[in-house]
Amino acid sequence: MDTLLPSLQILDIANCQQVESFPEGKRSAFLRRTSTSLSTLPIKEFQNLRSLDKKGLQLLTSLQLLSISDCPRLKARGWDFLQYFAAGVPGSFHGCLFPKASLHLIHSSCALNWLSKIPIEITDESSPAWNKGRIHYTNATKEVVEAYETQFSKDMESFLFSRAQELVVGGLLVLFVPAVPDVMSNSDTFTGTELDILGSCLMNMAKVGLVEEAKVDSFNVPAYYTPPKKLKALIERNGNFSIKRMEVLNNQKKHLILQSSSLRSLYLRAVLEGMIEKHFGNEILDELFNRFTHKIEGSSFFLNPETEKLIILFVLLERNN
Ligand SMILES: C[S@@+](CC[C@H](N)C(=O)[O-])C[C@H]1O[C@@H](n2cnc3c(N)ncnc32)[C@H](O)[C@@H]1O
Numbered sequence: 001m002d003t004l005l006p007s008l009q010i011l012d013i014a015n016c017q018q019v020e021s022f023p024e025g026k027r028s029a030f031l032r033r034t035s036t037s038l039s040t041l042p043i044k045e046f047q048n049l050r051s052l053d054k055k056g057l058q059l060l061t062s063l064q065l066l067s068i069s070d071c072p073r074l075k076a077r078g079w080d081f082l083q084y085f086a087a088g089v090p091g092s093f094h095g096c097l098f099p100k101a102s103l104h105l106i107h108s109s110c111a112l113n114w115l116s117k118i119p120i121e122i123t124d125e126s127s128p129a130w131n132k133g134r135i136h137y138t139n140a141t142k143e144v145v146e147a148y149e150t151q152f153s154k155d156m157e158s159f160l161f162s163r164a165q166e167l168v169v170g171g172l173l174v175l176f177v178p179a180v181p182d183v184m185s186n187s188d189t190f191t192g193t194e195l196d197i198l199g200s201c202l203m204n205m206a207k208v209g210l211v212e213e214a215k216v217d218s219f220n221v222p223a224y225y226t227p228p229k230k231l232k233a234l235i236e237r238n239g240n241f242s243i244k245r246m247e248v249l250n251n252q253k254k255h256l257i258l259q260s261s262s263l264r265s266l267y268l269r270a271v272l273e274g275m276i277e278k279h280f281g282n283e284i285l286d287e288l289f290n291r292f293t294h295k296i297e298g299s300s301f302f303l304n305p306e307t308e309k310l311i312i313l314f315v316l317l318e319r320n321n
Pocket of ligand 1: 091092093094108109110111114116
């Protein structure tokens with residue numbers, strides 16, 4: 001049989017009301033004649049589609065992506081490869097969660113900025129990295145910053161090691177990582193500034209006896225925002241993955257939804273309340289976040305949302321041999 005459209009790679013088919021099985025009849029013959037090149041086949045809005053013809057589709061030897069949307073009557077009968085499994089797995093992603101070589105795709109979204117623990121030296125009074133009077137590394141000494149960096153490096157190593165165990169060779173790891181641009185410091189970001197301000201509110205409360213100062217000194221937020229270069233170096237050092245893509249996601253407008261100081265305060269409270277309550281008790285929460293709201297009202301940083309520098313890195317990795 002002659003090959004039709006020998007270079008056709010993408011065929012987008014939509015709005016076929018009559019079709020009940022796909023591919024069938026004329027479509028099957030057409031697909032067979034494009035079989036050598038077709039790699040992407042999105043089908044959508046087949047209102048009466050009830051079944052897919054497995055044999056017909058298997059003729060498409062180059063097919064890599066079959067996407068199906070708005071086909072409300074389609075049943076997955078007999079379509080083993082269209083079935084998905086959902087499982088809740090307890091445990092930390094810094095360790096292995098799934099059996100060896102059992103996954104083809106892993107996605108981690110906006111979570112790798114959370115460290116597995118606070119680096120021990122930043123709560124040690126005798127260490128040069130003691131983080132006195134602060135709750136984060138923003139604007140802290142270089143020893144504190146280094147302690148956070150070291151913990152992040154260890155955590156990334158365990159994360160990548162664990163995912164490398166779980167993925168098949170050639171499997172993909174897709175990451176969205178909250179980060180800071182290479183040339184910026186954490187104090188150029190809302191998140192860094194917010195944590196610094198929250199720390200100063202706690203210190204002010206300590207000065208008037210509302211919390212113990214020692215409690216503030218021993219409280220630290222286990223979050224680290226990596227520069228892209230550092231993350232790239234850690235992935236390369238791990239050696240289990242090839243970097244297929246690494247770029248900054250366009251999230252420029254995200255600040256627009258949190259324009260007022262009370263909304264920003266609520267947002268931060270939602271993220272940190274559990275941690276703060278566990279360390280200080282719940283009596284301080286309203287007072288702390290009221291103080292925080294008032295303090296950021298006067299901060300020029302927050303009056304100019306365009307100053308936000310936090311980025312989300314998109315990283316696509318492939319498991320090596
Ligand atoms: C900002 S939320 C992101 C949620 C979701 N992935 C998304 O993109 O909308 C961060 C999530 O990471 C989870 N997380 C942080 N550290 C973790 C760890 N070591 N193991 C498993 N989950 C963790 C938190 O519980 C939280 O649900």
